[in-house]
Amino acid sequence: MNRLYNIFYQSHIGSWAILVLLFFVGYFLLKAAKAKGAKIVHMVLRLFYIIMLVSGIGMLVTLGFPLMYLVKGALAFFLIYAMEMILVRTKKGTLGQQATLYWAIMIVTLVLVVLLGYGVISF
Numbered sequence: 001m002n003r004l005y006n007i008f009y010q011s012h013i014g015s016w017a018i019l020v021l022l023f024f025v026g027y028f029l030l031k032a033a034k035a036k037g038a039k040i041v042h043m044v045l046r047l048f049y050i051i052m053l054v055s056g057i058g059m060l061v062t063l064g065f066p067l068m069y070l071v072k073g074a075l076a077f078f079l080i081y082a083m084e085m086i087l088v089r090t091k092k093g094t095l096g097q098q099a100t101l102y103w104a105i106m107i108v109t110l111v112l113v114v115l116l117g118y119g120v121i122s123f
Contacts, residue, residue, distance in 0.1 A: 005062045012055035016117075019048045020110070023083050030090045042087055049080055068123055072116040075109050082106035 022045040029038035056076065060069055082105040089095035095102070115121045 001062060005059060008055045008058035008062065012052060012059060015048050015052040015055060019045065019052055022048060026087055027090065030087065038091070068116060072113055075113050079106060079109040079113055082109065
């Protein structure tokens with residue numbers, strides 16, 4: 001069981017790091033009007049959403065669903081939502097006045113998810 005948890009953990013940590021990097025690459029490609037490159041990066045980003053979610057759920061199952069990690073998972077869903085809305089609405093040109101809201105949600109939830117994940121915040 002410990003080995004399985006370690007596999008999920010390493011996949012989860014790696015997918016989070018790549019996820020954040022791909023988000024910013026995709027965003028800046030959209031801003032630079034490189035539509036084809038941005039579309040490819042966005043598709044790869046969505047693949048890493050799935051990897052991150054599967055590995056996170058796997059860790060939850062092996063740990064027995066502790067409350068702190070359930071909260072972290074819920075925050076991660078809000079983070080994915082904010083990242084997707086930023087990218088999709090930037091592509092469509094409809095982000096407008098809601099840009100500040102989505103960026104705030106993304107930054108706050110990203111910080112909280114990282115702090116919960118590394119045990120800086122615990123309950």
